[in-house]
Amino acid sequence: MIDIKSLTYEELKSELTALSLPKFRADQVYKWLHRFGVSSFDEMTDISKSLRNLLSEKYFIPHCTIEDKYVSAIDGTVKYLFKLFDGEYIESVIMKYKYGYTICISSQVGCKMGCKFCASTLAGFKRNLLPAEMESQIHAAQKDLNIRISHIVLMGIGEPLDNYDNLISFLRTVNNDAGLNISMRDITISTCGIVPKIYDLMNENLPITLTLSLHAPNDRLRSSMMPVNDKYSVDEAICACRDYAEKTSRRVSFEYTLINGVNDTVECANELASKLKGFICHVNLIPVNDVEERGNVRSTQTSVINFLETLKSKGINATIRRTLGKDINASCGQLRRKKNEGDSSENCCKDR
Ligand code: SAH
Secondary structure (H helix, E strand, C coil): CEEHHHCCHHHHHHHHHHCCCCHHHHHHHHHHHHCCCCCCHHHCCCCCHHHHHHHHHHEECCCCEEEEEEECCCCCCEEEEEECCCCCEEEEEEEEECCEEEEECCCEECCCCCCCCCCCCCCCCCEECCHHHHHHHHHHHHHHHCCCEEEEEECCCCCHHHHHHHHHHHHHHHHCCCCCCCCHHHEEEEECCCHHHHHHHHHHCCCCEEEEECCCCCHHHHHHHCHHHHCCCHHHHHHHHHHHHHHHCCCEEEEEEEECCCCCCHHHHHHHHHHCCCCCEEEEEEECCCCHHHCCCECCHHHHHHHHHHHHHCCCCEEECCCCCHHHCCCCCHHHHHHHCCCCCCCCCECC
């Protein structure tokens, strides 16, 4: 069976032409798959039953089934645990901002990167997501909530640049005006810093916003938190971001998760400021989310403010990330892990 939803428009056209179907069929099927996000051929109501049967013998449509859904009583943030066709689980989060709805999607089932503070790595890496599975998270959420999602961030489970080809295919598809028609400018890719892939992305010449998960200002500290740093150093990663910003004219952001007594001192802030000197960028400070097994403790409010003020005093643009969905464990990786361990006892407001 061929995954019909991950085909590009051109590929779909040649597939259907090979079945002796006229060109307009490809247009119809493409729209059903990508604009309306159907999960079965039977939903393609302007296509004859016999043709739908023919298609379903040769192709399948990967989609996301809602396994669990949590709605924040505080701010309406919604978190989904989706089940995939092979029984694997991924997570997505929908957040409402003034400008519309943003979805945070997963790019892999699990993650290989091994960041010490992160939940996504704990349940192990299983496989890459297909382009269709990245897109289907948006379709499933839109349909369930009856909304239009306008912004995408790739900050869910997985390392997007470790699933590069599928990521690029997904980006081109969601940008297609016959499909979801989401502007590249409204898409953010977050990476732990796979430097050669940052350059590959730069050379695609897409106006995508890039975010680097930096979390430490020097190699000693960063390597103790993020194994990827043994391969690509702090300086190499920042340099790649500078090149990316210059070539694409998009502002780059840095994520900096503050962990009490680990990376939240004023010395760290000063060192970070000197590394970013002269770079028109943005630093997002995020008090670490507790992940039971990780044992990391959030920085105190005073340390967070001191860190922020130190950066600002050195001319670095920085803000503290507003926490959405506090009551539903909205940071990714935790639901999948619990599901895999057979523990479904969540104490937040489960909607299903
Ligand atoms: N692999 C990508 C994207 C997924 S993680 C990346 O590394 O950027 C999305 C963001 O959440 C990253 O900045 C990651 O470092 C951060 N993160 C992971 N675990 C966290 C935790 N427990 N508390 C706060 N931020 C966390």
